[in-house]
Amino acid sequence: LCHFIVINDDDILEANESFTVSLTSNEPGFLGSDGTIEAVVTIEDFGDPIEVGFQQTTYNASEQIQGVTICTEILSGSLERDVEIGINFIDGIANAGADYTVPADASIRYTDGQSAGNQQCIEVLITDDTYIEDD
Numbered sequence: 433l434c435h436f437i438v439i440n441d442d443d444i445l446e447a448n449e450s451f452t453v454s455l456t457s458n459e460p461g462f463l464g465s466d467g468t469i470e471a472v473v474t475i476e477d478f479g480d481p482i483e484v485g486f487q488q489t490t491y492n493a494s495e496q497i498q499g500v501t502i503c504t505e506i507l508s509g510s511l512e513r514d515v516e517i518g519i520n521f522i523d524g525i526a527n528a529g530a531d532y533t534v535p536a537d538a539s540i541r542y543t544d545g546q547s548a549g550n551q552q553c554i555e556v557l558i559t560d561d562t563y564i565e566d567d
Contacts, residue, residue: 439475450474482509484517484542487551493532495560503553504540510547516540519554533557 437453454470455463463469485507493500504517519538521528528534533556540552 437473448474448476482511482515483507484515493556493558495558498558498560500556500558501553502556503551505551506542506546506548508548511542511544513544515542517542521556531559531561533559 450472452470452472457463483506484504487503487505491500491502502519504519517540519540521532521534521538526532535554535556538554540554542550542552
């Protein structure tokens, strides 16, 4: 007797997912003891791969200009749904709040149908202070 497990397709492009199925019995010694009482099912999402990255890997900003535009770009693929991507800011020598201002909405949005070459940008404000600082 076999049972068919239905896998639900969704609109989310995601990494592989898995679950485990196992056998149980009320009869002692009835089940195998060599690891055959469990099986792992891996669900692979075969949606078209999409890659999004920064348009540049380095940006230069000046306190006198007081802002820098940071852009992302769809590097490959074509979207089949709207996607929102968060942008995280990690302090280095410059500190958020003192040297730059993190945008209130630090995310970018791509919409259904956009493809390689489309870009989205955010503006980061640079604080012009009176301190002489190393670069």
